[in-house]
Amino acid sequence: MIAILLLLVVGLLLSAFYSGSETGFYRATRVRLVLDSRSGDWISRGLLWLTNTPALFVATTLIGNNLANYLTSLGTVLLAQRIEPAGSHFVDLIAPVLFTPIVFVYGELLPKNLFFHAPNRLLRLAGPPFLLCTVAFLPISGLLWVFGRVLQRLLGSTPLRVRLTLARRELRQVIVEGKEAGLLHGVQQRLIENLFETASDPIAPFVVRLENVTHAPLNASRRSVLELAKTNNVDAVCLFDPHSRELVGYVRLADLYLDESPLSDSIQLLPRIAPTEPVIAALIRLETSNADMGQVVDRQGKTMGIVFTRQLTVPLFDGV
Template sequence: MTAFLMWLAGMFLSAFFSGSETGFYRVTRMRLALDALSGNWIARGLLWLTNNPALFVATTLIGNNLANYLTTLAIVLGVQQFFGGPQPTADVLAPIVLSPIVFVYGELLPKNLFYLAPNRLLRWGGPIFLFFTAIFAPVSGLLWVLARILQSMVGESPVLTRLRLARAELQRVLDEGHEIGILQPTQRQVAQAIFDVSAIPALRQGVSATKFSSVLPTSHRSDVLRTARRHRASLLLVVAESGHDVQGYVRVIDLHLRANDWQQCMRPILQLPHSTTVLEALVHMQTNQESLAEIVDKQGRSLSLVTVDRLETLLFEPSVRTRHK
């Protein structure tokens, strides 16, 4: 009876850890994040494990080894109890005969179940996995330290790995949404464009201030409008009398909306660090409702100017985006 109970415990642990491993690779991180924000402590723990994959893998590895040990020991004890003593031949044949049962019910079936319903099953088994994570912490901690050492040797950043996993998962969610009709082709195209431009430096899209049409702050409103029409410009730089220092810019549409005192339409130029990406620049410019931004270096010196129209072109014109990859 003891051997049978030990065998059941080993089978349960094998099924649980094998299925949980598949479930963690299939679970939706966004769903975990939303549940964690709502106050679900199980989701918080699981989300923490997904952000520390080395610890999760170590816990799973220890759990599977423990399950295999219990299963094998239970089979050997059961054979000895059945025959009344050690039987070398039976001790060898029994694990071989029972291995298909262990494989189907301890590996294959739980992996398929967790593959089909990872979110539901992980919510059910989350407390158990977190319990074993705490129990195995002394041993899994050593494996975690070893993994960190290997990461430092190969130069693989856990943050970059986590970002790649998150991007792949979000891409899968978008593909599934497109397949079932939630996302329209245009929406999916914009989402894909965001992925493509997320790492492109905004500095690469910048142009020199000399490429922009400019006016003096003392210019008459009619002269400013004439300059805009002649150059077909939607915005104009406002430069000092010397012609070198840029004091700001003015949007032509604001000139048409304000009949008098066009200098009141002059806007300051938003400054962005040289490390800013296209996506970050778009967010800052849209948030501040600015059409023009200046890319500056660490000393605050101007490197180039970028317009929101030029950055948005990367999102909506695939041919332009392809040339800048």
């Protein structure tokens, strides 16, 4: 009798564990997991890895829930047989009816409600055993994961866009909560919203063709370059090789005024950027290189034009 009751309790606890963990994964803040994982927390790293492989997480949860339901059902049947050894059909029918509310409340409803209100705290406590179960169920869940990948290949669908959308939505929610808490001002919120809107846009619309860019030959004199910049009202002039007609860099007008060294000593290199590169990625590369402009080249290495750092920042400050 004690073994049967113990089997029921174990099945009920497993059902509560997997049901609550499933809700906790969907409710947990990914930003918190990323921050904790970067600080060296191995539990957060494992949980973050599972969130990035949702198929494996779902497979582990399904296997765990099925195991819990099997143990609970087996315990219910054994308990009914122990109560009525003669095998009364009435006991076989009434036992599941009596245990269903208990399993629903304590194995489903209560743990889901607890994980819903405190996902990060409870998920951290449930993280180590869940990761252990992930490894234990890997021979079976791995097959399900491979099967899902095959279906994904055949159907041509991918959860990547969905995950990116969810991640962006979570970040927006964090920003809204930060403003409500008084941590962010309206200007800061607008700047971050502009960042989200333009983050994935390519730089192609910002590319300026070479014939529309102020440029001079590499062997031009300092005076002629200064006059060219003053005439066109620009603060930088691109330089090209007069023989190959290829861009070699650019010079800043301020450097020419402050430094009397030869023109070649003031040349700044042009970072090479692909036309499909996102605006934010290109802007980060230009700012990291301390460059005022970049050279946009295609896959064949042919120059398509110039993109200016100043132009890439204009959409970020729209309405700020």
